[in-house]
Amino acid sequence: MNVNYTIIECKNNHRFRMGLTDDGFRDCPECGDYLKRPYISTKENVQGLITIGQAWREKRKAESNNKPKQSISVAVEADTNKLQLKLRAIAKHTAALADELDAIDNELEGTD
Ligand SMILES: [Zn+2]
Numbered sequence: 001m002n003v004n005y006t007i008i009e010c011k012n013n014h015r016f017r018m019g020l021t022d023d024g025f026r027d028c029p030e031c032g033d034y035l036k037r038p039y040i041s042t043k044e045n046v047q048g049l050i051t052i053g054q055a056w057r058e059k060r061k062a063e064s065n066n067k068p069k070q071s072i073s074v075a076v077e078a079d080t081n082k083l084q085l086k087l088r089a090i091a092k093h094t095a096a097l098a099d100e101l102d103a104i105d106n107e108l109e110g111t112d
Helices: 052-066 080-111
Strands: 005-009 015-017 039-041
Touching (some): 015 052
Antiparallel strands (some): 005 039
16 A cells, blocks of 8 residues: 655755645745645655654744743742732832822822
8 A cells, every 4th residue: 555645845946744734834834945845755755754743843842942041030038928018018119119200299299
């Protein structure tokens, strides 16, 4: 029994299988060159060829792993009582700060 495989390759001979949902890829994930028209192959050894969709997913994954991740880290004490007090202090002073900033705005508006 012959099994047909659809093969797609770029002009630099990077070859991929076409998966069932792999329509619409225009560029080679290896080199970025245009992909040639897909062709049907029965004889070719397609073992080890990944699909074009998988190749693109792996490339994108590798790229996102290389990007520096943005993060904010906050040191939190394990003592929850202390943490609560600190959070309350932050909330209190934030409210006081907001009041003071409002007051400055109102004063300046009054002098216009
Ligand atoms: Zn290529």
